[in-house]
Amino acid sequence: MTHDVDARTTPELTNPRAERVRSVRALSGRPVRSRQGRFLVEGPQAVRELVRFEAGRVRELYLSPETAVRHPELADEAAAAGLRVRYGTVEVLEAMSPDGQGVVAVADRLGGAPADVAVAGPRLVAVLSHVRDPGNAGTVIRSADAAGADAVVLTEASVDLHNPKTVRASAGSLFHLPVVRGGDLADVLAPLREAGLTVLAADGAGEWDLDDLLDAAGPGGGRHSGMPDLGRPTAWLFGNEAWGLPPQDRELADAVVRVPIHGHAESLNLATAAAVCLYASARAQRRGGS
């Protein structure tokens, strides 16, 4: 597809202080997002994945001519999905989103509930309880996607999954798999357990060593009595970045598993620990597990 860039991309929006610009920018605040039921998607990667995987949610799509030239696939794929692109000057895009690198979309909030996730018969789910840092939540969503997880579920006490930092850190993964919000942890886990998932809590003080579970799931492995089977459908439970999972949350799990610490570090970063656990499950389910 060729573009007559000059004609098509002449900025229609030129005033960074216009009401429309301010109303897009306002979506960086949670109360406005809740009230309007919409959220901001910023930057070429996130917007491209939004258009590819969730075009039906796009309400508005803004591009600077410069970004349109640098990322020609953005306008092409938007057109193919029947979406209208509005062009704005660099200043307008910067005012809408200082982090958008010249491309911003307004999209309908993601929906769904833990029960919807459970009904789909998932084999690997990440559950985030009391995760408060938006960047961490986004990075866990990206890792869950990469590890082939079927869904990510956040408890109500966790960060808003529509936070712009979460959206950016997920690098588009937010649109690749169901990412839903539930109530408290017991409510979130109930439908997952009913769907047959084992609930494993990740915690530095866990009774089971992840490496032992991987050994047992592999060829020549053998599980001790009571040892969780890493090859079974699993919901991994991850807690707060600073204080982990409180005892009452750990008690809701079938087993508590620790990533082995071989050096002097006290613990792993939350997103890192989540990636190691999810990849271990993916490996056990694909290679050695049941």
Add this chain to the structure above:
Amino acid sequence: MTHDVDARTTPELTNPRAERVRSVRALSGRPVRSRQGRFLVEGPQAVRELVRFEAGRVRELYLSPETAVRHPELADEAAAAGLRVRYGTVEVLEAMSPDGQGVVAVADRLGGAPADVAVAGPRLVAVLSHVRDPGNAGTVIRSADAAGADAVVLTEASVDLHNPKTVRASAGSLFHLPVVRGGDLADVLAPLREAGLTVLAADGAGEWDLDDLLDAAGPGGGRHSGMPDLGRPTAWLFGNEAWGLPPQDRELADAVVRVPIHGHAESLNLATAAAVCLYASARAQRRGGS
């Protein structure tokens, strides 16, 4: 050990605009760090690990009375290491370091070179080439520590390892294992390869799948011809967070390995990919490898 907190911790430093306060704060800038050969260590966790593992580097140590009460081990361990603690008001500590939560140390810069690392006969080393985000570098150092790596080496084109964000993100791991800076990548790798380490580059387009290498290193595994042995002493090479490893860097490795992507994600976050690779090596070296 009991404290007469009131008597011992009466703030000696009360003026947030004092010259001493400004000179501590100035170490957040790289030129000042280079000129003085010192750097900032901020927050209870990082300062505690500094005092425990590298007390000989500490030049100055500042505490607010409030933080001294909340973290009594800080003053106790400093005293045990023969270090003098100076107490400052909350305002003074805040002026020295907005991120220090009431505790800041000034320490001599970390030294050492790739050749020193190589001489110690390491089995697992992380090499960072062109890593530019200070937080990412710190998180990789923390993961390397947790995975039991013997050292982390940064090329000259990478972020300053004394950057306050790197120090904070490493959560004290910077003081747990040698973290050294070298020249260009070829210079950094030469002594490691001479010491017998296999150099594996982590790259999404790698010819070898990490899971295949783990299978081959485990019980019942068998390596194809040319397949790298994950059980051998290894230096993992990680590239820039946005553009990875350029071809000339990949060519310096013995093999290029990809973390498998099971979902729709384009790639993993750098620190996450590093953790998965380092834990895979730790596992192969401890369980199945040679």
